[in-house]
Amino acid sequence: MEQLTSDSMISIALAIGLFMAFKFMPRILAWGIPFHGPETVKARMDKGDNVLVIDVRSSGEFTGELGHVPGSLNLDAATLAARINELGDKLAPHKNDPVVVTCRTHNRSPRAAKLLKAAGFSDVSVLKGGLSAWNRAGYQTERRA
Numbered sequence: 001m002e003q004l005t006s007d008s009m010i011s012i013a014l015a016i017g018l019f020m021a022f023k024f025m026p027r028i029l030a031w032g033i034p035f036h037g038p039e040t041v042k043a044r045m046d047k048g049d050n051v052l053v054i055d056v057r058s059s060g061e062f063t064g065e066l067g068h069v070p071g072s073l074n075l076d077a078a079t080l081a082a083r084i085n086e087l088g089d090k091l092a093p094h095k096n097d098p099v100v101v102t103c104r105t106h107n108r109s110p111r112a113a114k115l116l117k118a119a120g121f122s123d124v125s126v127l128k129g130g131l132s133a134w135n136r137a138g139y140q141t142e143r144r145a
Helices: 006-029 038-046 076-087 089-093 107-116 130-136
Strands: 052-055 098-102 123-127
Touching: 038 052, 038 123, 038 130, 052 089, 076 107, 098 107, 098 130, 107 123
Parallel strands: 052 098, 098 123
Antiparallel strands: none
């Protein structure tokens, strides 16, 4: 059996490190923001909690193949910072409500959740697995704006 050289071992360690960093990047970006699975979010909605779901995908994705959580608000991640200021009065009543941020898989939503938290929203979380997980769980979606 061929013996590994120190260069090979360093390369393997770097590859593993990069894989782990990529896998956990959404969690790192959302440090301090909880991730909740679709079943937890759906249970809160079914219980009657005043949950505001903010979908940060593009408008085409929002109405596209995966659809969106019924009643969710579409605020594209690319323009979210400006839209938070623009919609200030409209969003103000939700600052103390549970807000769940979602995208397709949960790669864009952590940054958006941090922006919302910085804007004064007190109960912000990320939908773990995004709309892909919501659909896999078999929960209802809408495909219109």
